[in-house]
Amino acid sequence: MSSHIGKNISVSVFGQSHSAGIGCVVEGIPAGHQIDREALSAFMRRRAPGGLPWSTPRKEADEPEFLGGLVGDITCGAPLAAVIRNTNTRSSDYDALRRIPRPGHADYVAEVKFGGHQDASGGGHFSGRLTAPLCIAGGIAKQLLEESDVYVGAHLRRVAGIDDVAWDMHALTAEDVIAPGEKLFPVVDDRAGERMMDAIVEARSNRDSVGAVVECAAVGMPVGVGEPMFDGVENAIAAYCFGIPAVKGVEFGRGFEAADMKGSEHNDPYCMDGDRVAFRSNNAGGILGGISTGEPIVFRVAFKPTSSIFVEQDSVDLKDGADAKLSLKGRHDPCVAVRAVPVVEAVCALALYDLLLEERMDR
Template identity: 55%
Template sequence: MSSNWGNSFQISLFGESHGAGVGVVIDGMPAGLKLDFEMLEAFMKRRAPGRDKTSTPRKESDRPELLSGILNGVTTGAPLTAFIRNSDTHSGDYAELSSLARPGHADYTGFLRYGGFNDVRGGGHFSARLTAPLVFAGGIAKQLLAAYGIFVGAHIARAAGIDDERFDDVKLDTQTLLSAGARDFPVLDEQAGGRMREAIEAARLAQDSVGGIIECGIIGVPAGIGSPIFDGIENRIASILFGIPAVKGIEFGAGFAAADLRGSENNDPFVMDGGTVRTQTNRHGGILGGISSGMPILFRAVFKPTPSISRTQSTVDFQKNVPAELSIKGRHDPCVVVRAVPVVEAAAAVAITDILKSEGRIPAVLDGAQAPHRA
């Protein structure tokens, strides 16, 4: 399985949803970063299940066990390994799925790819449970980036057809960027968040689910970072984001809306701002030719509705090659978008860290034990 990502800051995910646990090995972690474990734990709790009715009732602490790469709270430069134990597995919920294809899942395609040896319990290695170690890696990356004045934040831009406010793409400040992540329900407009909650609950009671959109911003990235053609910032971010289960689309800046604009409307005029080159608008999302312009980097990721729903659905038994019906048992999020906000932040942080380290902007050994900045 292709579970490795990155060049100079490489992550390798391992484990299954209902196995002993899941984890990550981070290779290329600079030595000398003093970690804030309280901050890391708070970040991981944002993704952890069982917090309210908008998420699965599965109870997991998501507390990482650090196996290597840390000494006295400071990174050593050796591969950093974290293991997150699974403690609330109900494998019996998946006993009948060895040959029934759950609509919207990788049961059938996984069976074909791995000859029937893949673990189907909770989705196995295809499960969103693997985003827990990704969030760990992203939490480490966020602390490393903060030491260089770079911050990553996200919010639910849309859920169940209800819109939140959008980030100011020109004057996005750190407080606004991180504000949604400090709330139990990660939105900018809490009234809109309340309406989202009601719509998600209505879908849950109807034995259904809803999808949505997450908007992510990155500020503090110096101009001139990235590469053209196949290794641009968009390429790197998109590559890791599509590793998040349920992501079905990504747009940067104006995104698909640019298709309806003229060049005179879509272009961002350049201006001087206190001796710094900036743009009046930011429809380019902070990236031109795959390279950072110095403006806030902004993108949005589309998440499909949770495919695991308890309504009866038509399917097939792909070993007997006969039609079948299926009502999915188990514990599932009626809307994955809520817990996916820190996952998107984590993926973006890992991508930016890999780019900066590959270009020599982050050394192998930091200049003294650096503690992450608190915004």
């Protein structure tokens, strides 16, 4: 079993929901880069709960301690290691979860896979809490990309069937992609955001949950980053995205819509823009043959509705080998995608920065 990913920037995520701590080791960050700790904390707060009416009131300070990799705030070339202490360790619901698995969670498959030895408490290593270390790593990758004028941002493209404004993939600017992340609720159109919030609150009052689509973009990537076949921009981003709990689909450019298009509609024509080769459209989402085109890289990620719901559900009692009813208690985000918006940005930044380093070797 492994929990690491990446070639030039290798990210290893460790810890369980209720273990002593969670964290990450990031290898491959060149020496000499100043980390803006304030900006990193601000980025991580976007993932932290609280602030919004429906959000889980669990307290997660989530302030990382850096054990290695920095001298002051400057990277020193050694692996970057960061830890967040868990304050809520060894909860009492441990045995219950192992006995009656929660539908939509990994409880049952983990019980089988790990022969009953998994850390069931709080979801263990499968917990959404593990996305916090991903945000440390990705938040730093975002800063490193910004040094090269590459900007990554995301917004809630759709929640509970309610659409935000779709980004114009061809016209998208750095300002556009950054804007939603500066809001408490990351959308382009705040009125759509209010309708989404209403839907989330309603789901919560029904003890239910809703799904969502997150749209993410990177503006400023130079032409020629990414490799043919298996190390392309799409492969890298997708491999990372499916590491985020609840993700069930990833699409680039026009994505599944492209399946209904004609070649004459979908092909992005070239044109000269002064001395520069340009595109007239960006249906490709900034990627051809796995390689960046210089247009904004745009993709969408489908999140299933939160699995933890509070209506009574059918399950089984693994000990008795009998059907059982499950009534969860506690509080959970009724739409995990809201807090996952910065996580999508994080993995996008990690995937792209890794490929950007690769590109340096090709020259």
